[in-house]
Amino acid sequence: xxxxxxxxSQVPVFxxxxxxxxxxxxxxxxxxxxxxxxxxxxxxxxxxxxxSGSTLVKGINGFEAEFNKSQTSFHLRKPSVHISDTAEYFCxxxxxxGSQGNLIFGKGTKLSVKP
Amino acid sequence: DVKxxxxxxxxxxxxxxxxxxxxxxxxxxxxxxxYRQDPGLGLRLIYFSxxxxxxxxxxxxxGYSVSRExxxxxxxxxxxxxTNQTSMYLCASSLVLAVGGRAANEQFFGPGTRxxxx
Numbered sequence: 001x002x003x004x005x006x007x008x009s010q011v012p013v014f015x016x017x018x019x020x021x022x023x024x025x026x027x028x029x030x031x032x033x034x035x036x037x038x039x040x041x042x043x044x045x046x047x048x049x050x051x052s053g054s055t056l057v058k059g060i061n062g063f064e065a066e067f068n069k070s071q072t073s074f075h076l077r078k079p080s081v082h083i084s085d086t087a088e089y090f091c092x093x094x095x096x097x098g099s100q101g102n103l104i105f106g107k108g109t110k111l112s113v114k115p
Numbered sequence: 116d117v118k119x120x121x122x123x124x125x126x127x128x129x130x131x132x133x134x135x136x137x138x139x140x141x142x143x144x145x146x147x148x149x150y151r152q153d154p155g156l157g158l159r160l161i162y163f164s165x166x167x168x169x170x171x172x173x174x175x176x177x178g179y180s181v182s183r184e185x186x187x188x189x190x191x192x193x194x195x196x197x198t199n200q201t202s203m204y205l206c207a208s209s210l211v212l213a214v215g216g217r218a219a220n221e222q223f224f225g226p227g228t229r230x231x232x233x
Contacts, residue, residue, distance in 0.1 A: 016179070032212075032219035034221070036224075041124075041226075041227075042226055043119070043224035043225050043226045043227050044158075044205065044207075044222075044224040045207055045224070046221065046222075049221060051212060051219060079207075081224065090157065090158065094219040094220060102148075102160070102220060103220050103222055105157050105158040106157060107155065107156065107157035108157050113225070
């Protein structure tokens with residue numbers, strides 16, 4: 001079965017430091033990949049998505065992610081984080097077996113940015 | 116902008132009560148979803164719907180039912196609430212992106228309903 005693994009459940013980092021949130025997926029076919037962010041007491045908001053084309057995808061709020069097919073990874077990066085980036089981040093992959101492309105979510109990574 | 120609204124942000128109910136969670140989207144999306152979110156478990160799909168009056172079970176449908184009488188509205192029903200249904204409930208609607216002959220959902224989420232069952 002398709003699965004998404006977010007390797008770190010919590011990532012603490014100091015303000016202005018770089019950050020990488022890791023995501024690996026299992027699939028033998030081409031997939032579409034998404035990163036969502038959830039700020040405290042809110043719903044999920046799309047950060048960026050990879051459908052095709054360039055493997056480096058840029059999203060909102062200065063985030064970017066790189067699709068690596070050989071390593072089945074889609075890690076999220078930001079060169080310099082801000083306090084306001086404190087949130088939970090979810091990686092998701094479209095279900096290649098589903099005709100409607102339902103998303104399968106990882107368990108989330110809580111990013112905590114400290115001053 | 117797509118807007119997905121949920122009827123309540125916070126809800127407190129008693130064990131055995133029938134609970135209705137309402138979700139409305141304003142972008143004419145075909146697909147709608149209900150998830151529950153629990154710490155350490157991420158998002159788990161309860162039910163989804165591809166069209167009016169159509170529903171499909173997700174990964175954890177037990178104890179829940181849904182209703183979709185109009186395209187814009189998708190309701191989640193807890194027939195007899197239990198304490199283990201205390202959770203955050205998220206509704207989403209989606210735009211289906213057809214890329215290379217295959218579909219991918221870009222889902223838009225509501226703000227969530229935090230349900231406590233006492």
